[in-house]
Amino acid sequence: MMKQAPRNRGSVTIKDVAKKAGTSIATVSYVFSNEERYLRPELRERVLQAAAEIGYVKNAAASSLKGKRRGILAVVVAQFGNTFFTRMCVEIVSIARQEGYVVTLCNSDEDLQQERLILERLIAQRIDGCILCPAFSRSDNVELLRKHNVPFVVLERSLEQEAPEYSFVGHDNFQSGYLATKTLLLAGHRKIAFLGWDAPIPNVRERVDGYSQAMQEHGLAESEQCVLLDELSMDAGRRMAEKLNTDKITAVVLGHHESAKGVLLYFQEKGVIWPERVSVVMIGTPEWAEMLRPKLTCVKRPEQEMGQAAAQALLARMNDSQQRVQSRVFSCTLQQGHSVAAFKQEGEKS
Amino acid sequence: MMKQAPRNRGSVTIKDVAKKAGTSIATVSYVFSNEERYLRPELRERVLQAAAEIGYVKNAAASSLKGKRRGILAVVVAQFGNTFFTRMCVEIVSIARQEGYVVTLCNSDEDLQQERLILERLIAQRIDGCILCPAFSRSDNVELLRKHNVPFVVLERSLEQEAPEYSFVGHDNFQSGYLATKTLLLAGHRKIAFLGWDAPIPNVRERVDGYSQAMQEHGLAESEQCVLLDELSMDAGRRMAEKLNTDKITAVVLGHHESAKGVLLYFQEKGVIWPERVSVVMIGTPEWAEMLRPKLTCVKRPEQEMGQAAAQALLARMNDSQQRVQSRVFSCTLQQGHSVAAFKQEGEKS
């Protein structure tokens, strides 16, 4: 019985190149992965020629076995489809590509089970590094990475609990809440509501803290503050908007653009037009923010810089595991729109 | 001189597990990758125990060397950030995950050079399969995949030239253009413009063909048709909108949602309100489409089904390379909004 040519998936191997070029596999390997090694130019050329002819591409998996890098980085986010993350991903991928890495993008969908599954798979692939936005800011799965010596950077969500040191890149949630609120306060508003996400994570708390702080600076104690939190959906946005007493409230901070959609649609339906009836500042800059008229005033997070910073932090960590962890927290800026109007007393209507 | 413990990246190997469990590596391997093989339950348990204790995770790269699958699929799109693709990706990833694959998402950014680079890197990784939306519908790089026996499925962009057979999943561009136009025609409009992308790819041509066909069916010859094409950007959208003679035109088909943004912003600025002054149907359903008021009437492509179909087609192809290629073309549906008004003569204004 003829022995089948086994040829795993029919791939061309270094051996084939060696045979074709009439040399040893060692030589071929030197040509492709050891620039320094001196070889007769003529020989080097011959090998390259042969390789090109039969279409040889080095097997990265085999190569990684011998201690070479794997060539794969991973980004695990909790909300794929959220433009904030998408934009950062684009930057990360771009920098990674320059360094010769392929990036695998994963979505935990804010689910710890999924996240764990994903990380286990990534570890099985022996990825070279990982950028992780942990679901619910939980450190559970981060420990997996640590245990397996995968260099990693935490993105956007700082960890709860007393987690050991780790590199972090995110934006200043407190400041974003503060900035949004301050903008409304400076326009003269006092009855300002904060509508946001009800997740038990630092990001949310800090934004609310920023709101509270700004309010207090203007002499508005807790009793005069109004914070509504609900899940991340249009319906939740609607629910919150319904609860608002728009006769009393003159301005709102939209703490998350996902539920913001529901709020604004509700406003539009009910004729609560901005900025005449209510002033609005939103945290986040989804694509639709620039399409609405009047245009929304938004707090912009520097996604581009953040993505770059995350990628660089990871690369730094990979190159030198001893390196001090980095922590970079970015400030947000106000993206001026037309949804904030100066507050007018309107003749003692209350 | 003490020889350093080499321990590539410090990973725990099958050998460590064997030592810990006091058995051979063969046994450990059987435990983890050969369900059938009978082992004394007590032994199996002991191995699992040992593995768990020292945190063993199988090295997928090494495993793949022996002919096992690599566990990686790739999706290469030309426009990352375009929600149309993002939504399909979500589905693909979800199905792939069920089958135990990790998916790497790549963005060629409509650049053939990039695309080639990406594919070469993916081939080096010996991915198990690939879903590709080829930049500019060019088949150049697709051949790379074929040459390296990577099972693949072409997504959304059919190939130009006389390409050999390949599996394809996309939507019916002709029908989408036809449906959009027909909707306006049925509302009584006659002066209808088509604004779209000027790329030399079948997708674009077919949409325009759909427009033309619909127009002709209503007795409107080429001279009464109006097709404007430009690049994919808001500015381009503005440019096209400026060129429109809105005194003559009573309705527009927005052929691509990216430039559509520019068009609509321009309309808003110039007070060309819809549907009173101009009726609008857009091909595509970006997030912002549901935020505008009046809400846009859109042609919806079934992204979810398409993503699933693509993933399934790929898996089918991977499991049986002999299998006949599949070609699935999905129809679009109208997503009713309020941007189309019945055409009224308005008293011989012209």
Added chain:
DNA sequence: ACTTAATATGTAAACGTTTCCATTGGGAGA
């Protein structure tokens, strides 16, 4: 007790690379 057949485990050769080290063939210096 002795073969036979099952059952349970281990040995070792691959997979495609990388790289240490050995080997070869000159040419220069003596």
Added chain:
DNA sequence: TCTCCCAATGGAAACGTTTACATATTAAGT
């Protein structure tokens, strides 16, 4: 002519798995 050395190449072990095959153990049949 003979060393010696250097430059250029190849042999072979290793990386962490899988798996065909060999071995060792046990039970059953004579």
